[in-house]
Amino acid sequence: MRALIVDDSRATRAVLRRLLHGLSFDGIAEAGDGRQALEELSANGPADVALVDWNMPVMDGLEFVSRVRSDTANDVMRIVMVTTEADADHMVSALEAGADEYAMKPFTAAVIRDKLALLGVV
Amino acid sequence: MQTTVPDLSTITNEIWTAMFGIGVEPADDGADHARGERVVTGVVQLTGDAEGAVTVQCSDRLARRATATMFAVDVTEVSDEDLSDCIGELANMTGGNVKSALDGHNELSLPSVTVGRDYEVTVRGSRVVQRRAFDAAGDTLVVTLLTRDRA
């Protein structure tokens, strides 16, 4: 399974990378903002799952998700928002834009694993 | 206009336990970092129905410990850049959870981080609504919510 981690915090990317590695993901790509993530997708194609932060410079997570979902080539990629934006308004916007699951920061390994299991990627 | 006051103690304890495996204990309200101590401060601004900021201040030693945990390295290997990244993300998480507990519609800024000794963090036109000091594994941690009154 391949994953894409999109978060402006390298510390959070490091935590998620270890977590995914422990769940036997073999290809893990990282991007520090939505634009970098789109570049990664156009270079290497969609991953099986993307873990996407909301608050990032250059292009935020919501815009990234909308752009990803405007290209049917990415339909195979499941998207989990992993964000500190925990209110209902944000959650609804993200799901409407095409995110499949939503996890709040701070997260635990168990929560991320459960979300991935719901999506059938672990 | 703010009818809900978020509970900084619960939010802080949840974040520190989940992200760093460090439990935080409430300290005396007046507890602060020692004069001359190196302190790392992460700040996020709130804009919208509640204007203000959330600050997270930890001793350099505590900040390095937290950073080492996130990057899974030894504390001696933590760079200043790693430290800023981690404490910025910590401020983002704390601010995000505070924002969720506030009424109305609010936006969160990207975090900024300051490191130094004997400095004061002020947010123009704002006052401290809640300040909580903690003992985090023997080090001092201070989390503050400031809001700006509307003219």
Ligand SMILES: [Mg+2]
């Ligand atoms: Mg972020």
